[in-house]
Amino acid sequence: MKIKYLNSLRKLLFVQEVAFLLLLALTGLLGGLSAYFWQQNSEESVRLNGLSYVTEQIRSELFRQIHEAIRARLFEDVRSLELYGEYSRRIDKNFNKLRSNAISRDENIAIQDLHVSYREIQKDMNSIFADPYAISLQTRMRILDPRFADRMIGRFEGKYGRLKYMLAEKHNALNHQLEIWSQYAPVVIPIPLLLAFLLVIYARMTFRKDFLKPISEIIAGARLISVGHLETKMPEQGVEEVKDLAGAINKMASDLQISQAALVESEKQAALGSLIPVVAHNIRNPLASIRATAQLLDDPENKEDLEESKHAIIETTDRLSRWVNALVSYLHPLKPNYRLVLASKMLEAAIVLLKPKIEEKKLKVDKIGWENDLRLNADPDLMEQAIYSLMANAIDASPDGSTLTIGLVKIDAELELSIHDQGPGLPFDPKPNQLTPGPTTKSFGTGLGIPIAFKICQKHGWNLSFDSSEQEGTKVMITAPIRVIEEDD
Numbered sequence: 037m038k039i040k041y042l043n044s045l046r047k048l049l050f051v052q053e054v055a056f057l058l059l060l061a062l063t064g065l066l067g068g069l070s071a072y073f074w075q076q077n078s079e080e081s082v083r084l085n086g087l088s089y090v091t092e093q094i095r096s097e098l099f100r101q102i103h104e105a106i107r108a109r110l111f112e113d114v115r116s117l118e119l120y121g122e123y124s125r126r127i128d129k130n131f132n133k134l135r136s137n138a139i140s141r142d143e144n145i146a147i148q149d150l151h152v153s154y155r156e157i158q159k160d161m162n163s164i165f166a167d168p169y170a171i172s173l174q175t176r177m178r179i180l181d182p183r184f185a186d187r188m189i190g191r192f193e194g195k196y197g198r199l200k201y202m203l204a205e206k207h208n209a210l211n212h213q214l215e216i217w218s219q220y221a222p223v224v225i226p227i228p229l230l231l232a233f234l235l236v237i238y239a240r241m242t243f244r245k246d247f248l249k250p251i252s253e254i255i256a257g258a259r260l261i262s263v264g265h266l267e268t269k270m271p272e273q274g275v276e277e278v279k280d281l282a283g284a285i286n287k288m289a290s291d292l293q294i295s296q297a298a299l300v301e302s303e304k305q306a307a308l309g310s311l312i313p314v315v316a317h318n319i320r321n322p323l324a325s326i327r328a329t330a331q332l333l334d335d336p337e338n339k340e341d342l343e344e345s346k347h348a349i350i351e352t353t354d355r356l357s358r359w360v361n362a363l364v365s366y367l368h369p370l371k372p373n374y375r376l377v378l379a380s381k382m383l384e385a386a387i388v389l390l391k392p393k394i395e396e397k398k399l400k401v402d403k404i405g406w407e408n409d410l411r412l413n414a415d416p417d418l419m420e421q422a423i424y425s426l427m428a429n430a431i432d433a434s435p436d437g438s439t440l441t442i443g444l445v446k447i448d449a450e451l452e453l454s455i456h457d458q459g460p461g462l463p464f465d466p467k468p469n470q471l472t473p474g475p476t477t478k479s480f481g482t483g484l485g486i487p488i489a490f491k492i493c494q495k496h497g498w499n500l501s502f503d504s505s506e507q508e509g510t511k512v513m514i515t516a517p518i519r520v521i522e523e524d525d
Contacts, residue, residue: 250274433459
C-alpha cells in the first residue's frame with residue numbers, strides 16, 4: 037500500500053532528492069571514514085614501530101654501556117669510562133622519546149618499570165665502578181663471573197620483554213583490524229552505489245506508473261474529447277496533481293456535454309424555426325401550381341391543353357421531389373471518411389462529370405497553379421459532391437465560349453482551390469449555416485447546392501467563400517489547411 041505522503045508528485049520528488057543527497061552524504065562519509073581509518077592505522081603502526089625501535093636502541097645501548105664499564109674497570113681505560121657516561125645520556129634521551137610517544141596508561145607504566153629497572157642496573161654499576169683506578173681481586177672476580185652480568189640485566193630483560201610483548205600485541209590487534217577492514221570494505225563501500233541504483237530503478241518505476249502512464253491516458257482522452265467524444269472519462273489515478281488534472285478534465289467534459297446538449301437543442305429549435313418557412317414556401321408554391329393545373333383538367337379545351345397540363349403536374353411533382361431529397365441530404369448528419377487525396381484529383385473528377393456541359397457551352401477550362409498540387413485530408417466522395425455543385429453553378433452561369441478558370445494556390449500553410457467564371461455574378465450573398473435556399477434559375481435546380489457545399493466544407497474544417505461582381509463574374513474559393521490527420525481521428 038502506497039504511503040499517503042508520497043501521493044503528491046512534488047513530495048515524491050522531494051523525497052527522492054533528499055534520498056539522493058543522503059546517499060551522497062553516506063558515500064562521502066564512508067570514503068572519509070576509510071581515509072581516516074587508513075591514516076590512523078598508518079600513524080599507529082608508525083608509532084608502535086617507533087616505540088619498538090627506541091626500546092631496541094635502549095637495550096642495545098645498555099649492553100654497550102655495560103661492556104664499556106667492564107672494560108673501564110678491568111683495563112683502567114679512561115676512554116671507556118667516558119663512553120659509559122655518553123651511553124647513559126643516550127639511554128635517558130631514548131626513555132624521554134618513549135614517554136613522549138606513549139599514549140596509554142599501560143604503555144607509560146611499562147616504560148616506567150623499564151626505566152626503573154635501568155636505574156637499578158646503573159646504580160649497581162656506579163657502586164661497583166665508583167673508582168676505576170682502585171680495583172681489588174675480589175672486584176675483578178665479580179666482574180668476570182658470568183652470573184654477575186646475568187643478575188645485572190636479568191630484571192631489565194623481564195621489563196623489556198613485557199614492553200615488547202605489549203607493543204607486539206597492539207601491533208597484532210592493529211593488523212587484525214586492518215584485515216577485518218580489508219575483508220569488509222569491498223562489501224560496505226559499494227552499498228551506497230547499490231542503494232543509488234535501486235533508488236533510480238524505484239524512482240523510474242514510480243514516475244512511470246504514477247505520472248507518465250496517467251498523463252498519457254489524459255492526453256489520449258483529451259484527444260478524444262477534442263474531436264467530440266465528450267462522454268470519454270479519464271481514470272483519476274496516479275499522483276495527486278495528475279488526479280486533480282484528470283478530475284478537472286472529466287468535469288469540464290461533463291459540463292461541455294451538458295452545454296452541448298442544450299446548444300444542440302437550441303440549434304434544433306432555431307433550425308426548425310428557420311426551416312419551416314422555407315419548407316412551407318417551397319411546398320406551397322408547387323402545390324398551388326399543381327392545384328391550378330388540376331383545375332384546368334375539369335374542362336380541357338383540347339387534347340393538347342390536357343397533355344400540357346399533365347406534363348406540368350409531372351414536372352412540378354418531380355421538382356418538388358428533387359427539392360425534398362436535397363433537403364434530406366442537407367439535413368442528414370455527415371460522417372466523413374478521411375483519406376489522403378490529391379486536390380487535383382477531386383477537381384478533375386468534377387470536370388470529367390461535367391465535361392458534356394462544358395463541351396455543350398464550348399467553355400475553355402484554364403488550369404492555374406496546378407503545380408502546387410498537394411495531398412489533403414478529406415472524404416473524396418463528399419468533397420467531390422461539393423466541388424461538383426459549385427462547378428456546375430459556375431458552368432450554368434458562364435456565357436457560351438467563355439473561360440472557366442480553376443486554380444490551386446498555396447498560401448502559407450493552406451491550399452486554395454478556386455473556381456472562377458465570367459458570368460453575371462450571383463443574385464444573392466451566400467452565407468454559412470443559411471438554411472434558406474438561394475434563388476435558382478435552373479430548370480432542375482433545388483437551390484440547396486451551395487448550402488450543402490457549405491456544410492461539407494464546414495465538416496472538413498475548410499473555408500468556403502464567394503467573391504462576385506457583374507463585371508468580373510463569380511469566384512468560389514475553398515481554403516484547406518495543409519496538415520495530416522490520421523484516419524482514426
